[in-house]
Amino acid sequence: MHVTVRSTNNPMKQERTSCCNSLITLFLFTAAALFPLCALAETFTEGKRVPPTTEKLKIGDFVWEPERAPAGPDSRVTD
Numbered sequence: 001m002h003v004t005v006r007s008t009n010n011p012m013k014q015e016r017t018s019c020c021n022s023l024i025t026l027f028l029f030t031a032a033a034l035f036p037l038c039a040l041a042e043t044f045t046e047g048k049r050v051p052p053t054t055e056k057l058k059i060g061d062f063v064w065e066p067e068r069a070p071a072g073p074d075s076r077v078t079d
Helices: 011-044
Strands: none
Touching: none
């Protein structure tokens, strides 16, 4: 929807209003396009715990063995 306000007193006001309307429209379309991705992100992080003997991890799989290093430095690999 494009709304233009015509003012005989100030032509710059008309241009500014048109620009603001365009930016608002762009923002709303972008938000509407990205909204479905929020639901996808919730299911992506669920993951599945697998045994440490697993050769290759699939997307969402993880190995959790905190008892192997009860103290000392902690390192993580995120790909």
